[in-house]
Every structure is written in structure tokens, then in C-alpha cells.
Amino acid sequence: MKEIKVLGSGCSKCTKTAEAIQKIAEELGVEATVIKETNPQAMLTYKVMSTPAVVIDEKLVHGGSIPHRNQIEKWLTAG
Amino acid sequence: MFKLFTDLADWLTYSVLNLDPASKLGDAVHFFIEDVSKIYVLLIFMIYVIALLRASLKVEKVRDYLAGKHRGLGYLLGSGFGAITPFCSCSSIPVFLGFSSAGIPVGITMAFLMTSPLINEVAVLLLLSLLGWQFTILYMIVGMGVGILCGFFLDQIRAERWLESFAAEALQQARQAPSELNTTATEAEPERLTFSERHHFAKTETLDIFGRVWKWVIIGVGLGAGLHGFVPDGWIETHLGDGQWWSVPAAVLLGIPLYSNATGVIPVMESLIINGLPVGTTLAFCMSTVAASFPEFILLKQVMQWRLLAILFALLLAAFTVVGWIFNGFTPFIQ
Numbered sequence: 464m465k466e467i468k469v470l471g472s473g474c475s476k477c478t479k480t481a482e483a484i485q486k487i488a489e490e491l492g493v494e495a496t497v498i499k500e501t502n503p504q505a506m507l508t509y510k511v512m513s514t515p516a517v518v519i520d521e522k523l524v525h526g527g528s529i530p531h532r533n534q535i536e537k538w539l540t541a542g
Numbered sequence: 543m544f545k546l547f548t549d550l551a552d553w554l555t556y557s558v559l560n561l562d563p564a565s566k567l568g569d570a571v572h573f574f575i576e577d578v579s580k581i582y583v584l585l586i587f588m589i590y591v592i593a594l595l596r597a598s599l600k601v602e603k604v605r606d607y608l609a610g611k612h613r614g615l616g617y618l619l620g621s622g623f624g625a626i627t628p629f630c631s632c633s634s635i636p637v638f639l640g641f642s643s644a645g646i647p648v649g650i651t652m653a654f655l656m657t658s659p660l661i662n663e664v665a666v667l668l669l670l671s672l673l674g675w676q677f678t679i680l681y682m683i684v685g686m687g688v689g690i691l692c693g694f695f696l697d698q699i700r701a702e703r704w705l706e707s708f709a710a711e712a713l714q715q716a717r718q719a720p721s722e723l724n725t726t727a728t729e730a731e732p733e734r735l736t737f738s739e740r741h742h743f744a745k746t747e748t749l750d751i752f753g754r755v756w757k758w759v760i761i762g763v764g765l766g767a768g769l770h771g772f773v774p775d776g777w778i779e780t781h782l783g784d785g786q787w788w789s790v791p792a793a794v795l796l797g798i799p800l801y802s803n804a805t806g807v808i809p810v811m812e813s814l815i816i817n818g819l820p821v822g823t824t825l826a827f828c829m830s831t832v833a834a835s836f837p838e839f840i841l842l843k844q845v846m847q848w849r850l851l852a853i854l855f856a857l858l859l860a861a862f863t864v865v866g867w868i869f870n871g872f873t874p875f876i877q
Contacts, residue, residue, distance in 0.1 A: 472635050472841060476750070503635050503844045504708055512601050512640035514633050527600065528746060 471514035624657030645716030653693030704850035758806025766813030779818030790866035797830025826866030
């Protein structure tokens with residue numbers, strides 16, 4: 464079970480990122496919870512400066528853009 | 543190169559729609575078609591090419607570069623980077639926090655954030671093609687000047703007093719331990735980008751920016767076309783052409799409820815200037831429309847107290863008014 468957080472102040476890119484991850488996780492049959500984190504303090508915690516950013520199991524893996532499909536698949540299948 | 547768009551507009555307006563070239567409506571429709579088609583093509587082409595070039599420029603790099611710079615130089619660099627660094631306005635909070643937690647003074651951070659909406663590469667290239675290089679340079683100097691001076695002023699009044707406590711703490715901690723520069727994990731991503739990564743970035747960027755600005759172009763050019771065809775020739779020039787002192791603050795106030803990004807407002811600037819509105823008044827109006835927008839100010843509330851937000855807002859309005867007066871005052875000497 465992966466815990467995935469999408470950090471961002473709620474702009475359209477962040478929403479799209481969260482939706483994409485959710486969709487691909489379902490397609491691959493990977494169990495994952497996708498949470499959208501809009502609290503600015505969270506960005507400070509993970510030291511994120513460009514949103515949307517993706518945190519998987521408390522580890523920052525991506526920031527600044529809507530991630531590529533390949534990237535998302537890699538994250539979901541790793542580990 | 544631009545004649546193509548004039549021909550297209552000629553054909554659509556006079557042949558397809560069968561409008562009379564001498565009529566007001568024909569004139570307005572022609573202006574609308576020519577400008578919208580020209581701007582759309584320019585935008586798509588320019589956003590893509592520029593995004594390819596700047597794909598590796600990241601705010602994290604800017605932060606690392608700005609951290610530890612001398613203050614005086616910091617304002618200039620902060621504002622300069624604001625002009626060239628891509629970031630979406632919804633990133634202003636994380637950028638603000640990231641800069642603060644690297645110990646960069648509030649004034650330098652704000653110089654970066656304020657210059658960013660005013661000057662961007664798309665706006666600059668549109669200005670160049672619609673209003674010429676003199677005006678473009680003027681616009682850039684003024685935009686950066688506003689960012690630098692406001693940033694300097696904010697540090698003078700010790701604006702960090704009015705940050706929300708968690709943001710103030712982050713800044714405080716970084717100031718006390720400047721050696722520990724906080725670096726982000728995203729730097730683990732490869733520094734060298736392949737062409738296909740650049741292309742992917744540029745493509746997403748183009749679709750994203752175009753998706754956000756296309757309607758502003760229609761609105762902007764539509765207003766311009768309205769002015770072009772329907773406001774009686776010379777009306778603006780007779781009534782506002784002398785740059786009456788009150789017209790500048792009035793233009794700034796009018797710009798507040800109107801919100802557009804720099805791309806959408808440039809076609810409006812073009813037709814205002816053609817119609818004889820003085821340069822200073824036009825600049826004041828347009829900068830106010832672009833930079834003083836409520837939705838983005840409300841975002842900043844997450845890291846600032848109301849008091850600082852109000853100061854910032856007043857500061858911007860005052861700055862735009864002064865810019866307008868200065869330019870109206872100098873125009874007679876330039877021409």
C-alpha cells in the first residue's frame with residue numbers, strides 16, 4: 464500500500480497530477496491512496512518549491528510539472 | 543512576415559463576410575481577425591521555442607544562487623530572475639517559503655514575485671512585435687524598477703514582522719544557520735536534459751500557457767477592436783490625451799477589478815496607445831490589471847498577515863501611479 468501525496472495550492476496542474484496517478488494506479492491494480500495536500504506548511508516540510516510535487520511514502524520524488532505517464536508507472540511498480 | 547495575417551483578415555472580412563472596408567464594423571472585424579490570428583501563431587511558436595531553451599532553469603537553482611548574495615545586488619538579481627524564470631502563479635507560495643527557508647530576505651523574494659507577472663518572455667516578444675523595441679525596453683525597465691524598489695522598501699520597513707508565524711520561523715532559522723543551505727530532493731533529478739525531455743517540457747508548457755491565455759487574447763483584442771472601430775476617432779486623445787494628473791490614479795483603480803495576464807493586456811495597450819492615450823496612463827492601467835489582482839493576493843494570505851498584504855497592495859498601486867506620472871511627464875521630451 465503506497466501513500467502518495469500531491470502537493471500544490473490547488474491549481475489545475477495539481478488536480479490533473481492527482482487524477483493521473485489515481486487512474487494509472489487503478490489500471491495497474493496497485494493499491495495506493497492519493498491525497499491532495501494544499502497546506503503551505505507541508506511544502507515547507509518536504510522542501511518543495513515547484514508544484515505540483517509528488518511525495519511517495521514520505522519521500523519527495525518529483526516537482527514542478529505534471530509527471531510523465533512512464534514516470535508514474537515506475538513509481539507505482541517500484542518497491 | 544506579418545503581411546500574411548493582414549491578407550487573411552482582408553480575405554475573411556471583405557470576401558467571406560462581405561463587409562465594407564470603409565465601415566466601422568468592417569474596420570473592427572478586420573482588426574480583430576488580424577490581431578487574434580497573429581498573436582495566436584506568435585504565441586504558440588514563441589512559447590514552445592522559449593520553453594525549449596529554458597527547460598533547465600528551475601526556481602531551486604535561482605534560490606541557491608540568490609542565497610547569500612549581497613542585498614543591493616540581491617534586489618536587482620531577484621527582479622531579473624523574476625522576469626526570466628518560469629513558474630505558475632499557483633507556485634508563488636512554495637517559492638516564497640523556499641526562498642525564506644534559504645534565508646533570502648523578504649524584500650528580495652518579493653522583488654522576484656512582483657516582477658514575475660509583469661515581465662515574461664511572451665509579453666516581451668508580443669510587445670516587440672506590436673509596439674516596437676523602444677516601448678519594450680521602457681516596459682522592462684519600469685517593470686523591474688517597480689519590483690526592485692518595492693522589495694527594497696519592504697526590507698526597510700522590516701516586513702518580515704508581518705509574516706505568518708511558521709514562515710517567519712523558517713526565515714529566522716535559516717538566518718541563524720546560514721551554512722546549512724536547504725537543498726531539495728528534486729535536485730537528484732538529472733541536471734542534463736535530453737532533447738526529448740526538453741520537448742516534453744516545452745510541449746506541456748505550450749499547451750498549458752496557451753490553454754490559459756487564449757481567451758484573454760480574444761477579450762483583449764475584442765476590447766481593442768471595439769476601441770478601434772467604435773470609439774470616435776480622437777475622443778480619447780481630446781479627453782485624456784494631455785495626461786491629466788487624475789487620469790493616472792483613475793486608470794490604476796480601474797485596473798484593479800480587471801484581471802488579466804500580461805499576454806492578454808498587450809493588445810489592449812496597443813489600441814489604447816494608437817487611439818492617443820498617453821504612454822504613462824496606459825502603462826499604469828496595464829500594470830495594475832496584471833499585477834494587482836485579488837485572486838493572487840488572497841493566495842499570499844497563507845504566508846502573510848493582512849497588514850503586510852494591505853501594505854503590499856498599497857505599495858503596488860502607488861508605484862504604478864508614480865510610473866504613470868513619470869512617463870506622462872517625460873513623453874513630450876521623448877517624442
